[in-house]
Amino acid sequence: MFKVAVIGASGLLGRALVDELAQQAGWQVVATAFSRPGPNTVALDIRDARAVEQFVEREAPDALVIAAAERRPDVCEHNPALARALNVDAVRSLATAATLRGAWTLSISTDYVFDGTHPPYQHDSAPAPLNAYGRSKLEGERALTESTDLGCVLRLPLLYGPIVDWAESAVTSLVPAIAASASREGKAAAMDAWAIRYPTFTPDVAFVIRQMLERHAHGDAIGGIVQWSGDEPMNKYEIAVRLAEALQLDAQLTPQPTPTDATPRPHNCHLASDRLEALGIGRRTSFDVAIRQVLAAFPWQGETAA
The missing domain is CATH 3.90.25 (UDP-galactose 4-epimerase; domain 1)
Incomplete structure (x- = not known):
């Protein structure tokens, strides 16, 4: 049995990911939510480091995907403390707890870590965020890499998919x-x-993440930073x-x-997806x-x- 914890499972990406992973034979999904907990989710406030530690210890996942974040640029600009709590400190807590269990951690980041002046951006291009949201997500990337050697950052652009509002x-x-x-x-x-934006379909991202999880399940985990983007x-x-x-x-x-x-906001943050494509990973609708x-x-x- 391969067990995956999806943090932020009630959100736009989290729901698509749970739907994708639930179809995998021999996989178990543990879904967490904060603002919209449902009957099949575990209530978890990722700002509570002790609660995070207890959750990971109790569930003992093989992999953990952090899809929870404060992603609204205007909110981050006016409330940097909230942005830091969700986008930086919580990532560090989750990655640290996962490392103690030997679990692989995938953290979701954004194209807004770039200033949009020299696209396309490779995974190793120099970040230069223009706003508080981009800065907090860049700090979150660093929090992950500082907290675990068994982790990966997945940068994504503008997302859309099945919605609740x-x-x-x-x-x-x-x-x-x-x-x-x-x-x-x-x-x-x-x-x-x-x-200029590159709208990216959440079921496609969920498919990509599932492919990444499969590599970890087979002992070939991806590390460092990868990117995925629509191409329109x-x-x-x-x-x-x-x-x-x-x-x-x-x-x-x-x-x-x-x-x-x-x-x-940046003008054009087109993310190059070369690293994942070279591994045979990807799908675009x-x-x-x-x-x-x-x-x-x-x-x-x-x-x-x-």
């Missing part, structure tokens, strides 16, 4: 404004056309256009050519196919009309 992903968070602009009294919705560049305006097409809405959308976010799967599973009409 529109705001879960920066992709689907555009839908209410798109729908409002398409209504009879609707005004045009301005959408950022400056920052688009800005939020272009994402919104494709969302409107998928929703069959006649939306009024206006491209905004300059950054409008209060928190600075096209955006138009994947986003239609997401929208088909979510009752958007009632939501946006409310």
Whole structure:
């Protein structure tokens, strides 16, 4: 029996990962959650180092995946203490506890560790985060590598996938404004056309992580830093256009050519996925196919009309 602990299993990526791992014969998944604990999850506040230690000691996983984080740039900017507690200190606590059990730890990081001026970025490119979120995730990467020799960092870009509410992903968070602009009294919705993003489907990421876990299960664990990314560049305006097409809405959308976010964001942080691809790891679903799967599973009409 191969046992995997998924930390942050109620989140956008965590749910996709639990769904993927639950299909593996001979694997056992222990899922934790904090803000949205469910019947099949263990309640765990990863800011509580003693609780983390007791959880890992009790469950004794073979591998641990940290999918919990504070990932909202504006929140991190205004509450750096919370960002540090979740993105740095908790990673150190989890990795330290896992090391005592001989478990492999995979920590999720972000393309925002780069400043976006010289893409594509390799796994060993020099980080230069522009905001508190990127800085906290970079510190989290270092916390992992300082705490264990049996660990790996997986950097990911903008994620989207099956949701429980529109705001879960920066992709689907555009839908209410798109729908409002398409209504009879609707005004045009301005959408950022400056920052280039690489939307990445969470079920594809879960597939990648499962492949990485399989290597560990077979005694060939991956270490250091790896990256995975979708390969379709688009800005939020272009994402919104494709969302409107998928929703069959006649939306009024206006491209905004300059950054409008209060928190600075990088221009283009394209992550090179070469290291994983060289190992035969990876899967990419096209955006138009994947986003239609997401929208088909979510009752958007009632939501946006409310």
